[in-house]
Amino acid sequence: MKKIIALIALVTIGLSCSTDVDTNGSFGNSKIVGFLKPIQNVTHVEDEGVVLKQFPFDLLSNGNGNGSTFNEDVTITFTVDDVLSTATAGLEYDWVNDSNQVVIPAGQTYGSLPLNINTGNFNDLQNTSLVLTMTSVDKEGFVISSQNKKLIINFVKCLSSIEGVYNVVVTREDGVVKTFYNESIEYVSANYYKTTTTGHWPLNSIATNQGFFLSDVCGTIQVASQSLAQGSYTNIVRGLSFDGHDGEVIDENSFQVTYEITFATGNMTYTSVYTRI
Numbered sequence: 364m365k366k367i368i369a370l371i372a373l374v375t376i377g378l379s380c381s382t383d384v385d386t387n388g389s390f391g392n393s394k395i396v397g398f399l400k401p402i403q404n405v406t407h408v409e410d411e412g413v414v415l416k417q418f419p420f421d422l423l424s425n426g427n428g429n430g431s432t433f434n435e436d437v438t439i440t441f442t443v444d445d446v447l448s449t450a451t452a453g454l455e456y457d458w459v460n461d462s463n464q465v466v467i468p469a470g471q472t473y474g475s476l477p478l479n480i481n482t483g484n485f486n487d488l489q490n491t492s493l494v495l496t497m498t499s500v501d502k503e504g505f506v507i508s509s510q511n512k513k514l515i516i517n518f519v520k521c522l523s524s525i526e527g528v529y530n531v532v533v534t535r536e537d538g539v540v541k542t543f544y545n546e547s548i549e550y551v552s553a554n555y556y557k558t559t560t561t562g563h564w565p566l567n568s569i570a571t572n573q574g575f576f577l578s579d580v581c582g583t584i585q586v587a588s589q590s591l592a593q594g595s596y597t598n599i600v601r602g603l604s605f606d607g608h609d610g611e612v613i614d615e616n617s618f619q620v621t622y623e624i625t626f627a628t629g630n631m632t633y634t635s636v637y638t639r640i
Contacts, residue, residue, distance in 0.1 A: 394426035397511030410483035523579035584610030
């Protein structure tokens with residue numbers, strides 16, 4: 364009976380359990396690599412010299428349904444997106460290795476790309492970004508997730524201060540508007556936050572933890588691809604821009620963000636305006 368009720372609830376609110384990786388984020392039997400966290404902020408407000416940082420290239424699914432490891436090394440080739448990147452090698456960062464490949468070792472869930480971060484060379488007024496794109500994987504039967512093939516590394520000197528309590532007006536693309544009161548923007552880490560709700564669902568209506576993650580990078584709001592309600596559903600919540608500009612801080616008491624939620628019946632776009640109380 365519990366399973367039947369759960370299924371009825373899913374149908375009622377239009378959530379999806381599809382196995383389409385590009386639509387709803389469920390990987391099924393596919394062997395898939397990608398970036399589990401497609402936006403990463405490297406924040407240093409002071410010159411701390413050269414800092415080594417590792418950026419993971421992830422095995423999202425091994426295709427066997429028994430965990431996310433594989434019994435052989437998996438080599439991923441990547442390129443720098445010169446169109447979207449605004450950071451410069453030798454300024455904000457330096458390559459540790461000359462190779463444009465990262466190896467996920469056998470039995471591991473990720474491999475790491477090391478970068479030397481030159482914290483004294485960050486821009487004082489705005490972030491700069493290094494954008495990487497996975498282009499190929501050496502193992503037969505593996506594919507690269509189209510949702511998670513790009514990694515945006517933001518080099519940030521300005522700290523965000525959007526943590527707080529807000530009233531939120533959420534407008535869906537069909538014109539339907541919902542207003543939520545006394546919602547918290549929760550601090551997770553430097554320039555990285557979690558909302559209280561997502562879309563038009565009131566608090567605790569579809570899950571006990573139904574907010575989404577966003578970044579505030581020098582006044583630009585970014586929403587990386589993520590599962591709805593912290594993984595409770597396979598629907599994807601994601602920003603719509605290619606360069607990570609999914610909203611903006613309007614002033615010290617308000618900000619706006621636009622994002623999309625995927626549905627089997629068709630994706631929907633939401634624009635939320637947060638006003639501090």
